[in-house]
Amino acid sequence: MQDYLFAIVINGIIFAAWLFLLFKDRRRGMEAVKIGCRTIIAMLPLILIIIGAIGLFSAFIDPNNIANSFGEQSGWRGFFIVALVSSFLQIPGIIAFPIAATLYHNGAAAGVVAVFACASTMASIFTLPLEMKFLGKRLPFLRLGLTFVLSLVVGVLTGAVFNLFK
């Protein structure tokens, strides 16, 4: 299957890169594994919660509802709702994309999925105060507004191009 092919290839390439690093600099090679494991162990609870939630979501939500609200025929409403809701969320990409895939497989339009992927990862209202602590008032607001527009533009274009090639 295509899915597994990519996973196997990428595992192979990155393992080879790591072996190369280990060979060049043993200490840094070991350090890399340690940091990687520590990061994943810290993220694991969130990943598992999201995986559990994806299961619940799929069992309880009727795909027809998703398709009606966020499917190809949902029009502008689907795009706007997802962009608006997502701009409250700050989700790490590692977790955002499995959620995006779940939405897609349950009938959401590719464009709407792209809006979700952009808006939920790039900026959020909840993390605005934190961002302002470091970057002042102006830049974070500007970035949040631009991200909202960007996610809609990228979403609409992604949807159009994706359906063209699909």
Added chain:
Amino acid sequence: MAKKKENSIWQGYIYLLFFAAVMAAIFFIYPDKALPSLQVSWSSLSQFLIIFPAIILLIGIFAVLATPEMVMKNFGQGSGLPGALKALFFGSLMSTGPFYLSFPMAKTLVDKGATVTSIIIFVSAWNGVGVIAEIIEFHFLGPLFTIIRFSLTAIFIVIFGYAAQFITDRFFKKKALL
């Protein structure tokens, strides 16, 4: 500091236990939903597990090689398109760290004299088109979707970086960045 970090890791596992209890309660009330729900969870868990070794190693490799010092040295004050593309590249490369690290890092770049364009691009690329996230996207959503969304997002991050600079120059009286 290290102590505090350890606590927060345990906190995550406490949330996980709590969530598991809620899930068990839901399955107790709706027994017929338990099997289909767990089947979906299992299939996405196995999809995760198969890519885990690559993610662990890549996070580690980037953490060791793409250090803040390395970015500081190469980020420079590059103006024009090369500077913008550099910001895009380093933002994506540094994304192996969590999002909240992107802000202090960007602050340091501001102190070093970075422009509005490169700051907006750097932070947005860190969170929107990070290396690790793109591998996950490719794995879960397939090559076609990933290539289209990734290229469009990258292009518009750069365009909007310039837009942010334009808005700042044109509409804000105070010229200082922060």
